Amino acid sequence: MxxxxxxxxxxxxxxxxxxxxxxxxxxxxxxxxxxxxxxxxxxxxxxxxxxxxxxxxxxxxxxxxxxxxxxxxxxxVIPVTEMFRDPDMFQAFRKEVVPLLRNLPYIRIWHAGCSTGEEVHSMAIMLHEEGLLDKTRIYATDINENALQRAKDGIIPINNMKLYTKNYQASGGAQSFSDYYASDHGIVMLKPYLRNNIVFARHNLVTDQSFNEFHVIMCRNVMIYFNAQLRDQVHRLFYESLAKQGFLIVGGKESISFTPVAERYETWNDQQRIFRKIR
Missing domain, CATH: 1.10.150 (DNA polymerase; domain 1)
Structure with missing residues:
Protein backbone atom coordinates (compact mmCIF):
# COMPACT_ATOMS: atom_id res chain seq x y z
CA MET A 1 0.00 0.00 0.00
CA VAL A 77 -29.96 -2.29 9.89
CA ILE A 78 -30.59 -4.95 7.27
CA PRO A 79 -33.36 -7.37 8.27
CA VAL A 80 -32.16 -10.86 7.37
CA THR A 81 -34.47 -13.49 8.80
CA GLU A 82 -36.92 -16.27 7.99
CA MET A 83 -39.44 -18.41 9.81
CA PHE A 84 -37.88 -21.33 11.68
CA ARG A 85 -34.45 -20.28 10.47
CA ASP A 86 -31.93 -22.95 11.48
CA PRO A 87 -34.61 -25.59 12.15
CA ASP A 88 -32.22 -27.68 14.30
CA MET A 89 -32.10 -24.87 16.84
CA PHE A 90 -35.89 -24.80 17.14
CA GLN A 91 -35.94 -28.58 17.41
CA ALA A 92 -33.34 -28.47 20.20
CA PHE A 93 -35.31 -25.74 21.97
CA ARG A 94 -38.48 -27.82 21.76
CA LYS A 95 -36.78 -30.92 23.16
CA GLU A 96 -34.30 -29.46 25.65
CA VAL A 97 -35.70 -26.14 26.89
CA VAL A 98 -39.49 -26.44 26.64
CA PRO A 99 -39.69 -29.24 29.26
CA LEU A 100 -38.10 -26.88 31.82
CA LEU A 101 -40.34 -23.98 30.85
CA ARG A 102 -43.37 -26.13 31.62
CA ASN A 103 -42.52 -25.90 35.31
CA LEU A 104 -42.84 -22.12 35.36
CA PRO A 105 -46.14 -20.44 36.30
CA TYR A 106 -45.49 -17.70 33.75
CA ILE A 107 -42.90 -17.40 30.97
CA ARG A 108 -41.20 -14.23 29.68
CA ILE A 109 -39.17 -14.39 26.47
CA TRP A 110 -37.20 -11.57 24.86
CA HIS A 111 -36.39 -11.63 21.15
CA ALA A 112 -33.74 -8.90 20.89
CA GLY A 113 -33.15 -7.63 17.37
CA CYS A 114 -36.33 -9.30 16.12
CA SER A 115 -36.21 -7.65 12.68
CA THR A 116 -39.47 -8.27 10.78
CA GLY A 117 -40.66 -10.86 13.29
CA GLU A 118 -40.29 -14.19 11.54
CA GLU A 119 -38.41 -15.87 14.41
CA VAL A 120 -40.80 -14.37 16.97
CA HIS A 121 -43.80 -15.82 15.17
CA SER A 122 -41.96 -19.12 14.84
CA MET A 123 -41.52 -19.18 18.61
CA ALA A 124 -45.22 -18.39 19.10
CA ILE A 125 -46.21 -21.30 16.85
CA MET A 126 -43.92 -23.70 18.69
CA LEU A 127 -45.16 -22.59 22.12
CA HIS A 128 -48.75 -22.93 20.91
CA GLU A 129 -48.08 -26.51 19.86
CA GLU A 130 -46.50 -27.21 23.24
CA GLY A 131 -49.45 -25.70 25.11
CA LEU A 132 -47.37 -22.87 26.58
CA LEU A 133 -48.33 -19.83 24.52
CA ASP A 134 -51.21 -18.74 26.78
CA LYS A 135 -48.90 -18.41 29.78
CA THR A 136 -46.08 -16.74 27.84
CA ARG A 137 -45.38 -13.08 27.15
CA ILE A 138 -42.96 -12.56 24.24
CA TYR A 139 -41.20 -9.21 23.98
CA ALA A 140 -40.02 -8.53 20.43
CA THR A 141 -37.71 -5.55 20.09
CA ASP A 142 -35.65 -3.95 17.35
CA ILE A 143 -33.96 -0.67 16.56
CA ASN A 144 -35.73 -0.40 13.19
CA GLU A 145 -39.30 0.90 13.48
CA ASN A 146 -40.15 -0.04 9.89
CA ALA A 147 -39.14 -3.65 10.56
CA LEU A 148 -41.18 -3.63 13.78
CA GLN A 149 -44.27 -2.45 11.91
CA ARG A 150 -43.89 -5.31 9.44
CA ALA A 151 -43.56 -7.69 12.38
CA LYS A 152 -46.77 -6.32 13.93
CA ASP A 153 -48.64 -6.73 10.65
CA GLY A 154 -47.82 -10.45 10.54
CA ILE A 155 -47.71 -10.56 6.74
CA ILE A 156 -45.54 -13.27 5.16
CA PRO A 157 -44.04 -12.82 1.67
CA ILE A 158 -45.90 -15.36 -0.43
CA ASN A 159 -42.75 -16.32 -2.34
CA ASN A 160 -41.19 -17.54 0.94
CA MET A 161 -43.94 -19.99 1.82
CA LYS A 162 -42.23 -23.08 0.39
CA LEU A 163 -39.04 -22.38 2.36
CA TYR A 164 -40.94 -21.58 5.57
CA THR A 165 -43.00 -24.75 5.29
CA LYS A 166 -39.84 -26.80 4.81
CA ASN A 167 -38.20 -25.12 7.83
CA TYR A 168 -41.28 -25.69 9.97
CA GLN A 169 -41.36 -29.39 9.16
CA ALA A 170 -37.62 -29.76 9.81
CA SER A 171 -37.98 -27.99 13.16
CA GLY A 172 -40.33 -30.69 14.46
CA GLY A 173 -43.59 -28.95 13.66
CA ALA A 174 -46.52 -30.96 14.97
CA GLN A 175 -49.22 -29.79 12.60
CA SER A 176 -49.54 -28.42 9.08
CA PHE A 177 -47.85 -25.04 8.63
CA SER A 178 -50.88 -23.89 6.63
CA ASP A 179 -52.93 -24.05 9.86
CA TYR A 180 -51.20 -20.87 11.02
CA TYR A 181 -51.94 -18.48 8.19
CA ALA A 182 -54.67 -17.32 5.86
CA SER A 183 -54.20 -16.31 2.24
CA ASP A 184 -56.31 -13.69 0.51
CA HIS A 185 -55.65 -12.08 -2.88
CA GLY A 186 -52.02 -13.06 -2.84
CA ILE A 187 -51.41 -11.81 0.72
CA VAL A 188 -50.43 -14.35 3.37
CA MET A 189 -51.16 -13.30 6.94
CA LEU A 190 -50.47 -15.17 10.16
CA LYS A 191 -53.46 -15.98 12.35
CA PRO A 192 -54.07 -13.09 14.82
CA TYR A 193 -54.08 -15.30 17.93
CA LEU A 194 -50.36 -15.96 17.44
CA ARG A 195 -49.67 -12.28 18.19
CA ASN A 196 -51.97 -11.89 21.20
CA ASN A 197 -49.12 -12.50 23.66
CA ILE A 198 -46.41 -10.63 21.75
CA VAL A 199 -45.35 -7.10 22.69
CA PHE A 200 -43.52 -5.28 19.89
CA ALA A 201 -41.39 -2.32 20.96
CA ARG A 202 -38.40 -0.28 19.83
CA HIS A 203 -35.29 -1.02 21.87
CA ASN A 204 -31.69 -0.11 21.10
CA LEU A 205 -29.24 -2.67 22.46
CA VAL A 206 -26.48 -0.08 22.31
CA THR A 207 -28.10 2.68 24.36
CA ASP A 208 -31.14 1.24 26.19
CA GLN A 209 -31.23 -0.61 29.50
CA SER A 210 -32.86 -3.80 30.75
CA PHE A 211 -36.63 -3.54 31.05
CA ASN A 212 -37.68 -6.87 32.61
CA GLU A 213 -36.47 -10.25 33.85
CA PHE A 214 -36.66 -13.02 31.28
CA HIS A 215 -36.57 -16.80 31.27
CA VAL A 216 -35.29 -16.88 27.66
CA ILE A 217 -33.41 -14.28 25.64
CA MET A 218 -32.91 -14.95 21.95
CA CYS A 219 -30.55 -12.70 20.00
CA ARG A 220 -29.31 -14.49 16.92
CA ASN A 221 -26.96 -13.09 14.28
CA VAL A 222 -27.13 -9.55 15.63
CA MET A 223 -23.86 -9.26 17.54
CA ILE A 224 -21.79 -10.40 14.57
CA TYR A 225 -22.00 -6.76 13.47
CA PHE A 226 -20.62 -5.44 16.79
CA ASN A 227 -17.02 -4.96 17.82
CA ALA A 228 -15.69 -6.66 20.98
CA GLN A 229 -16.46 -3.71 23.26
CA LEU A 230 -20.08 -3.53 22.19
CA ARG A 231 -20.53 -7.31 22.33
CA ASP A 232 -19.31 -7.29 25.93
CA GLN A 233 -21.70 -4.47 26.76
CA VAL A 234 -24.68 -6.29 25.26
CA HIS A 235 -23.75 -9.57 26.95
CA ARG A 236 -23.74 -7.77 30.31
CA LEU A 237 -27.20 -6.40 29.48
CA PHE A 238 -28.48 -9.88 28.66
CA TYR A 239 -26.95 -11.38 31.79
CA GLU A 240 -28.61 -8.72 33.96
CA SER A 241 -31.91 -9.32 32.17
CA LEU A 242 -31.96 -13.11 32.59
CA ALA A 243 -33.69 -14.82 35.49
CA LYS A 244 -31.72 -17.38 37.46
CA GLN A 245 -31.44 -20.56 35.36
CA GLY A 246 -32.59 -18.58 32.32
CA PHE A 247 -31.49 -19.40 28.77
CA LEU A 248 -29.54 -17.27 26.30
CA ILE A 249 -29.57 -18.26 22.63
CA VAL A 250 -27.23 -16.63 20.12
CA GLY A 251 -26.44 -17.23 16.45
CA GLY A 252 -24.44 -20.10 15.04
CA LYS A 253 -21.38 -17.90 14.45
CA GLU A 254 -21.65 -16.23 17.86
CA SER A 255 -20.51 -17.29 21.30
CA ILE A 256 -20.26 -16.15 24.91
CA SER A 257 -16.59 -17.20 25.07
CA PHE A 258 -14.16 -14.45 26.07
CA THR A 259 -16.99 -12.20 27.30
CA PRO A 260 -17.03 -10.86 30.90
CA VAL A 261 -19.97 -13.14 31.76
CA ALA A 262 -18.79 -16.39 30.12
CA GLU A 263 -18.15 -18.19 33.42
CA ARG A 264 -21.63 -17.38 34.66
CA TYR A 265 -23.22 -19.67 32.09
CA GLU A 266 -23.16 -23.36 31.36
CA THR A 267 -23.28 -24.64 27.82
CA TRP A 268 -26.65 -26.30 27.37
CA ASN A 269 -26.30 -27.11 23.67
CA ASP A 270 -23.04 -25.96 22.11
CA GLN A 271 -23.99 -26.76 18.52
CA GLN A 272 -27.16 -24.68 18.71
CA ARG A 273 -25.54 -21.98 20.89
CA ILE A 274 -27.92 -22.40 23.83
CA PHE A 275 -26.49 -21.33 27.19
CA ARG A 276 -27.96 -21.37 30.69
CA LYS A 277 -27.31 -18.82 33.41
CA ILE A 278 -25.94 -20.60 36.48
CA ARG A 279 -24.99 -17.69 38.78
Whole structure:
Protein backbone atom coordinates (compact mmCIF):
# COMPACT_ATOMS: atom_id res chain seq x y z
CA MET A 1 0.00 0.00 0.00
CA UNK A 2 1.37 3.41 -0.99
CA UNK A 3 1.68 6.31 1.41
CA UNK A 4 -1.09 8.08 -0.48
CA UNK A 5 -3.45 5.10 -0.19
CA UNK A 6 -2.69 4.82 3.52
CA UNK A 7 -3.47 8.51 3.98
CA UNK A 8 -6.74 8.16 2.05
CA UNK A 9 -7.72 5.21 4.21
CA UNK A 10 -7.08 7.16 7.41
CA UNK A 11 -9.07 10.10 6.09
CA UNK A 12 -11.99 7.82 5.28
CA UNK A 13 -11.90 6.39 8.82
CA UNK A 14 -12.12 9.92 10.19
CA UNK A 15 -15.07 10.67 7.90
CA UNK A 16 -16.91 7.52 8.95
CA UNK A 17 -16.21 8.25 12.63
CA UNK A 18 -17.67 11.74 12.22
CA UNK A 19 -20.69 10.39 10.32
CA UNK A 20 -21.49 7.82 12.99
CA UNK A 21 -20.99 10.38 15.77
CA UNK A 22 -23.31 12.75 13.94
CA UNK A 23 -25.98 10.06 13.55
CA UNK A 24 -25.77 9.30 17.25
CA UNK A 25 -26.10 12.94 18.32
CA UNK A 26 -28.72 13.89 15.74
CA UNK A 27 -30.93 10.81 15.64
CA UNK A 28 -30.00 8.70 18.69
CA UNK A 29 -28.88 5.61 16.75
CA UNK A 30 -25.49 4.40 17.90
CA UNK A 31 -23.42 2.51 15.32
CA UNK A 32 -20.06 3.74 16.63
CA UNK A 33 -18.94 0.32 17.84
CA UNK A 34 -20.21 -1.75 14.95
CA UNK A 35 -17.70 -3.75 12.94
CA UNK A 36 -15.79 -1.23 10.81
CA UNK A 37 -15.58 -3.41 7.69
CA UNK A 38 -19.32 -4.11 7.78
CA UNK A 39 -20.36 -0.52 8.45
CA UNK A 40 -17.99 0.85 5.80
CA UNK A 41 -19.42 -1.49 3.16
CA UNK A 42 -22.97 -0.42 3.96
CA UNK A 43 -22.12 3.29 4.01
CA UNK A 44 -20.50 3.05 0.56
CA UNK A 45 -23.55 1.18 -0.73
CA UNK A 46 -25.65 4.20 0.22
CA UNK A 47 -23.07 6.70 -1.14
CA UNK A 48 -23.20 4.99 -4.53
CA UNK A 49 -27.00 4.85 -4.58
CA UNK A 50 -27.19 8.56 -3.69
CA UNK A 51 -24.69 9.43 -6.42
CA UNK A 52 -22.27 11.08 -4.00
CA UNK A 53 -18.49 11.31 -4.07
CA UNK A 54 -17.45 10.45 -0.53
CA UNK A 55 -18.49 9.94 3.09
CA UNK A 56 -18.40 13.65 3.93
CA UNK A 57 -20.99 14.44 1.26
CA UNK A 58 -23.22 11.72 2.73
CA UNK A 59 -22.74 13.15 6.22
CA UNK A 60 -23.82 16.60 5.08
CA UNK A 61 -26.97 15.20 3.50
CA UNK A 62 -27.79 12.89 6.43
CA UNK A 63 -27.45 15.71 8.95
CA UNK A 64 -29.85 17.99 7.08
CA UNK A 65 -32.28 15.57 5.46
CA UNK A 66 -34.06 12.97 7.59
CA UNK A 67 -35.25 11.07 4.50
CA UNK A 68 -31.64 10.44 3.50
CA UNK A 69 -30.94 9.26 7.04
CA UNK A 70 -33.84 6.82 6.90
CA UNK A 71 -32.52 5.38 3.66
CA UNK A 72 -29.07 4.97 5.23
CA UNK A 73 -30.65 3.44 8.34
CA UNK A 74 -32.25 0.83 6.11
CA UNK A 75 -28.77 -0.08 4.88
CA UNK A 76 -27.21 -0.16 8.35
CA VAL A 77 -29.96 -2.29 9.89
CA ILE A 78 -30.59 -4.95 7.27
CA PRO A 79 -33.36 -7.37 8.27
CA VAL A 80 -32.16 -10.86 7.37
CA THR A 81 -34.47 -13.49 8.80
CA GLU A 82 -36.92 -16.27 7.99
CA MET A 83 -39.44 -18.41 9.81
CA PHE A 84 -37.88 -21.33 11.68
CA ARG A 85 -34.45 -20.28 10.47
CA ASP A 86 -31.93 -22.95 11.48
CA PRO A 87 -34.61 -25.59 12.15
CA ASP A 88 -32.22 -27.68 14.30
CA MET A 89 -32.10 -24.87 16.84
CA PHE A 90 -35.89 -24.80 17.14
CA GLN A 91 -35.94 -28.58 17.41
CA ALA A 92 -33.34 -28.47 20.20
CA PHE A 93 -35.31 -25.74 21.97
CA ARG A 94 -38.48 -27.82 21.76
CA LYS A 95 -36.78 -30.92 23.16
CA GLU A 96 -34.30 -29.46 25.65
CA VAL A 97 -35.70 -26.14 26.89
CA VAL A 98 -39.49 -26.44 26.64
CA PRO A 99 -39.69 -29.24 29.26
CA LEU A 100 -38.10 -26.88 31.82
CA LEU A 101 -40.34 -23.98 30.85
CA ARG A 102 -43.37 -26.13 31.62
CA ASN A 103 -42.52 -25.90 35.31
CA LEU A 104 -42.84 -22.12 35.36
CA PRO A 105 -46.14 -20.44 36.30
CA TYR A 106 -45.49 -17.70 33.75
CA ILE A 107 -42.90 -17.40 30.97
CA ARG A 108 -41.20 -14.23 29.68
CA ILE A 109 -39.17 -14.39 26.47
CA TRP A 110 -37.20 -11.57 24.86
CA HIS A 111 -36.39 -11.63 21.15
CA ALA A 112 -33.74 -8.90 20.89
CA GLY A 113 -33.15 -7.63 17.37
CA CYS A 114 -36.33 -9.30 16.12
CA SER A 115 -36.21 -7.65 12.68
CA THR A 116 -39.47 -8.27 10.78
CA GLY A 117 -40.66 -10.86 13.29
CA GLU A 118 -40.29 -14.19 11.54
CA GLU A 119 -38.41 -15.87 14.41
CA VAL A 120 -40.80 -14.37 16.97
CA HIS A 121 -43.80 -15.82 15.17
CA SER A 122 -41.96 -19.12 14.84
CA MET A 123 -41.52 -19.18 18.61
CA ALA A 124 -45.22 -18.39 19.10
CA ILE A 125 -46.21 -21.30 16.85
CA MET A 126 -43.92 -23.70 18.69
CA LEU A 127 -45.16 -22.59 22.12
CA HIS A 128 -48.75 -22.93 20.91
CA GLU A 129 -48.08 -26.51 19.86
CA GLU A 130 -46.50 -27.21 23.24
CA GLY A 131 -49.45 -25.70 25.11
CA LEU A 132 -47.37 -22.87 26.58
CA LEU A 133 -48.33 -19.83 24.52
CA ASP A 134 -51.21 -18.74 26.78
CA LYS A 135 -48.90 -18.41 29.78
CA THR A 136 -46.08 -16.74 27.84
CA ARG A 137 -45.38 -13.08 27.15
CA ILE A 138 -42.96 -12.56 24.24
CA TYR A 139 -41.20 -9.21 23.98
CA ALA A 140 -40.02 -8.53 20.43
CA THR A 141 -37.71 -5.55 20.09
CA ASP A 142 -35.65 -3.95 17.35
CA ILE A 143 -33.96 -0.67 16.56
CA ASN A 144 -35.73 -0.40 13.19
CA GLU A 145 -39.30 0.90 13.48
CA ASN A 146 -40.15 -0.04 9.89
CA ALA A 147 -39.14 -3.65 10.56
CA LEU A 148 -41.18 -3.63 13.78
CA GLN A 149 -44.27 -2.45 11.91
CA ARG A 150 -43.89 -5.31 9.44
CA ALA A 151 -43.56 -7.69 12.38
CA LYS A 152 -46.77 -6.32 13.93
CA ASP A 153 -48.64 -6.73 10.65
CA GLY A 154 -47.82 -10.45 10.54
CA ILE A 155 -47.71 -10.56 6.74
CA ILE A 156 -45.54 -13.27 5.16
CA PRO A 157 -44.04 -12.82 1.67
CA ILE A 158 -45.90 -15.36 -0.43
CA ASN A 159 -42.75 -16.32 -2.34
CA ASN A 160 -41.19 -17.54 0.94
CA MET A 161 -43.94 -19.99 1.82
CA LYS A 162 -42.23 -23.08 0.39
CA LEU A 163 -39.04 -22.38 2.36
CA TYR A 164 -40.94 -21.58 5.57
CA THR A 165 -43.00 -24.75 5.29
CA LYS A 166 -39.84 -26.80 4.81
CA ASN A 167 -38.20 -25.12 7.83
CA TYR A 168 -41.28 -25.69 9.97
CA GLN A 169 -41.36 -29.39 9.16
CA ALA A 170 -37.62 -29.76 9.81
CA SER A 171 -37.98 -27.99 13.16
CA GLY A 172 -40.33 -30.69 14.46
CA GLY A 173 -43.59 -28.95 13.66
CA ALA A 174 -46.52 -30.96 14.97
CA GLN A 175 -49.22 -29.79 12.60
CA SER A 176 -49.54 -28.42 9.08
CA PHE A 177 -47.85 -25.04 8.63
CA SER A 178 -50.88 -23.89 6.63
CA ASP A 179 -52.93 -24.05 9.86
CA TYR A 180 -51.20 -20.87 11.02
CA TYR A 181 -51.94 -18.48 8.19
CA ALA A 182 -54.67 -17.32 5.86
CA SER A 183 -54.20 -16.31 2.24
CA ASP A 184 -56.31 -13.69 0.51
CA HIS A 185 -55.65 -12.08 -2.88
CA GLY A 186 -52.02 -13.06 -2.84
CA ILE A 187 -51.41 -11.81 0.72
CA VAL A 188 -50.43 -14.35 3.37
CA MET A 189 -51.16 -13.30 6.94
CA LEU A 190 -50.47 -15.17 10.16
CA LYS A 191 -53.46 -15.98 12.35
CA PRO A 192 -54.07 -13.09 14.82
CA TYR A 193 -54.08 -15.30 17.93
CA LEU A 194 -50.36 -15.96 17.44
CA ARG A 195 -49.67 -12.28 18.19
CA ASN A 196 -51.97 -11.89 21.20
CA ASN A 197 -49.12 -12.50 23.66
CA ILE A 198 -46.41 -10.63 21.75
CA VAL A 199 -45.35 -7.10 22.69
CA PHE A 200 -43.52 -5.28 19.89
CA ALA A 201 -41.39 -2.32 20.96
CA ARG A 202 -38.40 -0.28 19.83
CA HIS A 203 -35.29 -1.02 21.87
CA ASN A 204 -31.69 -0.11 21.10
CA LEU A 205 -29.24 -2.67 22.46
CA VAL A 206 -26.48 -0.08 22.31
CA THR A 207 -28.10 2.68 24.36
CA ASP A 208 -31.14 1.24 26.19
CA GLN A 209 -31.23 -0.61 29.50
CA SER A 210 -32.86 -3.80 30.75
CA PHE A 211 -36.63 -3.54 31.05
CA ASN A 212 -37.68 -6.87 32.61
CA GLU A 213 -36.47 -10.25 33.85
CA PHE A 214 -36.66 -13.02 31.28
CA HIS A 215 -36.57 -16.80 31.27
CA VAL A 216 -35.29 -16.88 27.66
CA ILE A 217 -33.41 -14.28 25.64
CA MET A 218 -32.91 -14.95 21.95
CA CYS A 219 -30.55 -12.70 20.00
CA ARG A 220 -29.31 -14.49 16.92
CA ASN A 221 -26.96 -13.09 14.28
CA VAL A 222 -27.13 -9.55 15.63
CA MET A 223 -23.86 -9.26 17.54
CA ILE A 224 -21.79 -10.40 14.57
CA TYR A 225 -22.00 -6.76 13.47
CA PHE A 226 -20.62 -5.44 16.79
CA ASN A 227 -17.02 -4.96 17.82
CA ALA A 228 -15.69 -6.66 20.98
CA GLN A 229 -16.46 -3.71 23.26
CA LEU A 230 -20.08 -3.53 22.19
CA ARG A 231 -20.53 -7.31 22.33
CA ASP A 232 -19.31 -7.29 25.93
CA GLN A 233 -21.70 -4.47 26.76
CA VAL A 234 -24.68 -6.29 25.26
CA HIS A 235 -23.75 -9.57 26.95
CA ARG A 236 -23.74 -7.77 30.31
CA LEU A 237 -27.20 -6.40 29.48
CA PHE A 238 -28.48 -9.88 28.66
CA TYR A 239 -26.95 -11.38 31.79
CA GLU A 240 -28.61 -8.72 33.96
CA SER A 241 -31.91 -9.32 32.17
CA LEU A 242 -31.96 -13.11 32.59
CA ALA A 243 -33.69 -14.82 35.49
CA LYS A 244 -31.72 -17.38 37.46
CA GLN A 245 -31.44 -20.56 35.36
CA GLY A 246 -32.59 -18.58 32.32
CA PHE A 247 -31.49 -19.40 28.77
CA LEU A 248 -29.54 -17.27 26.30
CA ILE A 249 -29.57 -18.26 22.63
CA VAL A 250 -27.23 -16.63 20.12
CA GLY A 251 -26.44 -17.23 16.45
CA GLY A 252 -24.44 -20.10 15.04
CA LYS A 253 -21.38 -17.90 14.45
CA GLU A 254 -21.65 -16.23 17.86
CA SER A 255 -20.51 -17.29 21.30
CA ILE A 256 -20.26 -16.15 24.91
CA SER A 257 -16.59 -17.20 25.07
CA PHE A 258 -14.16 -14.45 26.07
CA THR A 259 -16.99 -12.20 27.30
CA PRO A 260 -17.03 -10.86 30.90
CA VAL A 261 -19.97 -13.14 31.76
CA ALA A 262 -18.79 -16.39 30.12
CA GLU A 263 -18.15 -18.19 33.42
CA ARG A 264 -21.63 -17.38 34.66
CA TYR A 265 -23.22 -19.67 32.09
CA GLU A 266 -23.16 -23.36 31.36
CA THR A 267 -23.28 -24.64 27.82
CA TRP A 268 -26.65 -26.30 27.37
CA ASN A 269 -26.30 -27.11 23.67
CA ASP A 270 -23.04 -25.96 22.11
CA GLN A 271 -23.99 -26.76 18.52
CA GLN A 272 -27.16 -24.68 18.71
CA ARG A 273 -25.54 -21.98 20.89
CA ILE A 274 -27.92 -22.40 23.83
CA PHE A 275 -26.49 -21.33 27.19
CA ARG A 276 -27.96 -21.37 30.69
CA LYS A 277 -27.31 -18.82 33.41
CA ILE A 278 -25.94 -20.60 36.48
CA ARG A 279 -24.99 -17.69 38.78
Missing amino acids: SKHESSEGELEKIEITLLLEGIYRRYGYDFRNYSYASIRRRIWHRINLEGLANVSFLQERVMHDSDTFLRLLGDL
